[in-house]
Amino acid sequence: MFKKILIANRGEIACRVIKTARKMGIATVAIYSDADRNALHVKMADEAVHIGPAPANQSYIVIDKVMDAIRQTGAEAVHPGYGFLSENKLFAEALAAEGVAFIGPPAGAIEAMGDKITSKKLAQEANVSTVPGYMGLIEDADDAVKISNQVGYPVMIKASAGGGGKGMRIAWNDTEAREGFQSSKNEAANSFGDDRIFIEKFVTQPRHIEIQVLADAHGNTLYLGERECSIQRRNQKVIEEAPSPFLDEATRKAMGEQSCALAAAVGYTSAGTVEFIVDGDRNFYFLEMNTRLQVEHPVTELITGVDLVEQMIRVAYGEALTLKQEDIKLNGWAMESRLYAEDPYRNFLPSIGRLQTYRPPLEVAEETRVVRNDTGVFEGGEISMYYDPMIAKLCTWGPDRATAIEHMRNALDGFEMEGIGHNLPFLAAVYDHEKFTSGNITTAFIEEEYPDGFEGVTLAEADLKRLAASAAAMYRVAEIRRTRVSGRMDNHERKVGQDWVVVTGGTEMPVHIDADQAGASVRFDDGSTHRIESTWTPGDTLAEVFVDGAPMLIKMNKVTAGFRMRWRGAEVILKCYTPRQAELARLMPEKVAPDTSKLLLCPMPGLIVKVDVAVGDEVQEGQALCTVEAMKMENILRAEKTTKITKINAAAGDNLAVDDIIMEFE
Known part of the structure; x- marks a missing residue:
């Protein structure tokens, strides 16, 4: 087996590869730019080599610099992760010329299938159903408009060497085609060093379902089920799951066998993914093949028990697959949430800065529950403007889809992150959405369900009262503790009363609290009562609260006279006043936001x-x-x-x- 491999990537995928290499007893080499000098993947690797300035086109995707790092460290093999050089045949050829193994497919397969134009032509020649489009090179924006009209709007403008949603635009008219062509071309050049563009028909109301394939150099090719990747925004996947709630066994088998045949036809080895558009009648159309490891590979690993990175390394070393198709069994259900440094309240615009708080939920692997967090950041680290905004991939597994979703809800509730804008609230909202829980989803889900953007979660009245009761009980505990500051005599302690008014969003909820050693009973004016029990102590930023025996995991931050509480995607400011304080608070003027309309x-x-x-x-x-x-x-x-x-x-x-x-x- 290899003694040392270099990971030609950064962030969470570099950390992910390092974990498997460490398990296999293989030493690792990280590469890093100026911006990543203190990055987690650098700390985790056995060695690290600096390769240049922060922009990727001056560091991570400069083949000569990566090759120099390989020579410096004597690495025997290179894992490219995804993005960057992972689908660059020139890089694979440069490694071969140096006698260094590429932990990925042969250069010929990368050229044939990694290029979206070529792969689509090959699929057509193999009688695979493909989406209508124009596969030739497009000269300029005028040519793009002409072709778009020939194909028929709406069209998808895509970078030939693209991936991860980069260099991709949907155009519904000539103006958008012209603008989209130029933006796609620019993004493709900056991200992949290749600005070729093609255009295809945008199929409305589709599902995006992909097949994971695995092949060796000994003629063995198999598929490991499918992944449903239909929850997308700007063509970037947000939530993935395995298996798909839509496919039946016959369609799964047909898609899998077709994917294997396509991979075998180009001499493919290593892990790869064949992507399809699937319509409402389960007709499927070849979209493209990603000749690399996918971002969403963990959900396949969770339902099959196969470590895909390990298999890639073994295939690159020349070993034959020990797995047969009949060995691949799909067990349970897995969900993956991509945590992005994007502000959902500002139309998901990128956010950069320092992670003042970064405390993911505890990873567990139990018989009926798995929580896994693939990440490349740490508390106190910086989120840079130079790279992809993904912070982590939070995954859960359960014996069925409903259980996997519930595990994910709880994991998101317990994920603490402060300092930057992030999409945790939006993810939580999706998992509670009726259309998602039913499995009735398409790639238009976000566009259709959030047409005006994400404006937060509005809690049902019953849930708001549960939070209000929790806030009142915990604020009372904090007030009692505050009166017992050092140096005060017991007989001078300020009495903490039982009557309070919880105020949120202009709504007042008077409550009466009867506390005992085990917890507190909080009674509202309408006579309803909630029993609150918790081990929370003032200062804790995460509280596990049992409301009438049912658990709630609430993120807590102290604000003046109350708490900022976040649960299931909702963020609520709850002020806890004495009756007299509430009376005075009604007289306070409201702060008016400045006018920025001009x-x-x-x-x-x-x-x-x-x-x-x-x-x-x-x-x-x-x-x-x-x-x-x-x-x-x-x-x-x-x-x-x-x-x-x-x-x-x-x-x-x-x-x-x-x-x-x-x-x-x-």
């Missing part, structure tokens, strides 16, 4: 790529004003109404912070 504020830390208007221009609603690049994605900012530009404060090339003023309107 300003275009930068919605995220990022780089101004271009400004499309000038001072004095009349702009129409929906017109592009400027483009901001952050975390390898271009974001076009548009006018929200017809107006006139009076001042421009930023130019192309400027780096801006959140809420910096880009331009001003009349």
